Structure formats: C-alpha cells, structure tokens
Amino acid sequence: MKEKEFRLEINGNDYSVIISDFTATTAAVEVNGKKYKVGIKDLGIEQIADIKPQFSATAAAAQPAVHAGTAAVASTVQPQLHKPASIVNASAILSPLPGLIQKVLVKVGDPVAAGQNLLIMEAMKMENEIQAKAAGTVTAVNVKEGDSVEEGIELVVIG
DSSP: OOOEEEEEEETTEEEEEEEEEEOSSEEEEEETTEEEEEEOOOOSOTTGGGOOOOOOHHHHHTSOOOOGGGHHHHHHOOOOOSOOHHHHTTTEEEOSSSEEEEEEOOOTTOEEOTTOEEEEEEETTEEEEEEOSSOEEEEEEOOOTTOEEOTTOEEEEEO
C-alpha cells in the first residue's frame, strides 16, 4: 500500500495521521509523529474473519528499504493469518488503543442498548466513550476505574 496522509480535526484539535501499512487485521499508523500498530476490529463487513489477507514472498522481497524513521513500526507489523480476537469473541468490547479507564458506567447484569456508553477511557489525552456494539446484557466487566489498559484488551463482554 502506498503511504497515505490524512488531516483530521477531532474535538477541535488538528491531527496528522499517516497510514503506512494496512492489512485485514492491522495497520501501521503515525499520529502527529508518534507511531502505533493498530488492530482492525471492524471494517464494516459482517464476516471479516472470512477475508484472508494475501501475502506473497516475492512481494515482500521486492519491498523497498524502510526509512530509518519508520523502522520500528515496519518491523513490528507482521502478517497475521488468524482471526482477529474481536471476531472470535464478537460479544467482547476491546480497548481500541492503550489508555486509562476513567469511569465504568455499567456492571454485570445491566441491560445495554446498541451504542450505549459502557465506559470512559482516556487515550492520547482525549476522553473516549466506549460503546456497546449490540444490545444485550453485560456478562463481564474486566476493568475498573484507574486501570491502565493496552490495545486489544477485553474490557466488557455483552451476552
């Protein structure tokens, strides 16, 4: 994939986002100069697990040398041929990026509606509302206020 830069405004703040690698399960992005490996949890396709990323040995060998500034991201992005965790356990709400749990808004047994806020997480100096993907009942809350979480961690399970 050819590197692509996007200029975004989020809550009145300007961001420069560069996507340098993209597969069905991961993306290598740079936000205002800071590099991240991002897990893709929803491409808007119901059966994303059935999409198999295509990798070829000749394409990998033919890739140009990595620039010094992007070596850390390029070396961490590996082809992943397994199903993403968010598809394997579709009822789990995963952490979209590393952050700090500010407020837990639900408890086990609570009924929730699709789009309902489940918790507030601070990530990249912004408050992010983590929402339910579907209606159901909370069967597990795996974090508490003040917890520091990594990307891809199962936060809440809805049954």
